[in-house]
């Protein structure tokens with residue numbers, strides 16, 4: 001499991017909806033990735049505060065925003081999309 005997968009699944013994890021197959025892999029990644037641990041901790045606090053997660057925007061937009069935030073917390077994350085980010089900034 002990669003950091004982007006954690007970002008994708010964190011809502012399900014925080015709400016206890018991960019499948020029995022996904023949960024151990026999710027937790028295994030958390031065990032070795034401080035960035036994702038911090039991310040999940042914040043997300044769980046948010047879920048507790050809200051009771052549940054609202055999805056007012058299309059999930060694609062939310063995912064993009066999560067990935068952007070995640071990158072700020074974990075500069076060592078895989079840089080697959082960095083070129084796109086750079087282009088956007090230059091433009």
Ligand SMILES: [Zn+2]
Pocket residue numbers: 002003006029033035036
């Ligand atoms: Zn990670």
